[in-house]
Amino acid sequence: MIEIDSITKRYGDTTVVDNVSMTIAPHTITVIVGTSGSGKTTLMRMINRLVEPTSGEVRIDGAPNSVIPGHELRRRIGYAIQGHGLFPHRTVAENIATVPTLLGWEKGRIEAKVKELLSLFQLDPTAFGPRYPHELSGGQQQRVGVARALAAEPNILLMDEPFGALDPVIRAKAQDDLLAIQKHFGTTIVLVTHDMEEAFHLADRIAVMDKGRIVQHAAPEEMLVNPATDFVETLIGAGERPLRLLSIGTVGDATENGTAEGEPLAAEVSQRDALSALLWSGREALPVVGPDGAPIGRVTLAGLARRAARPQ
């Protein structure tokens, strides 16, 4: 658990983060959004002490981060940034091995970890391990950046606009990879983004920052239904609300009894994607299949329309 307790950061007379308190539950994804310059990066960097607070404290599993030795902080908290920050003169394998090497892991354990992570990110260890960063595409470099941040098996991963530079297709893939990896390792993730679509896709909780303060910290559904301020409402995009509600839920949650004709949808697909498929196919209903490909029911236009409507 990460407890941010009355934390403030000032540069001269300017207060950049203003008395923020927030508790982040283990094994969850918290996404920080807000206008440019609202203090998102500064707040996040006070968790791993890349920025020292002016006042207040951050506790990690109950211990103030100011008393946790640097090497332990680096092991427990991974950090991935936009542009990935890979070392250009080190191979992919050496890049991923950076923190485990600093921590003195034995060679065999490091090699096994590098292999495991490259495989998890769908990069063949034999082909990609010996390459240098400039021999990879932007999307591949970004995956190596996240793999490196995860190498020392951190409980916590901080991510600052990690997918900002990626094109929409690779970005969607990277987000899904991240969700799968978060499930696999149970990592607690704090991620800063400008992209509300990304926030709603990834977040268990969203924190909205405005002028150094958290104006709302809530589950995505709660924020959509009850935005705390006009600013939150504007940021969410009031016109997008029904579609955002659908993007949070899966087809599995919207499956009804019955059968339907047409191309089946997987239960884990978002309801928003299901709506899209229904509209595109011109059908009122499509079949839904479980993980084993067996039919489990159907999803209907009418059912999705009910789910997209303002909850009563």
Ligand SMILES: Nc1ncnc2c1ncn2[C@@H]1O[C@H](COP(=O)(O)OP(=O)(O)OP(=O)(O)O)[C@@H](O)[C@H]1O
């Ligand atoms: N080292 C510093 N010295 C002085 N001011 C700083 C320093 N670092 C950040 N700031 C200021 O603090 C404010 C918040 O910066 P921060 O990077 O946290 O915002 P942000 O919400 O992450 O912005 P963006 O979305 O544009 O990345 C900005 O006005 C910035 O200019």
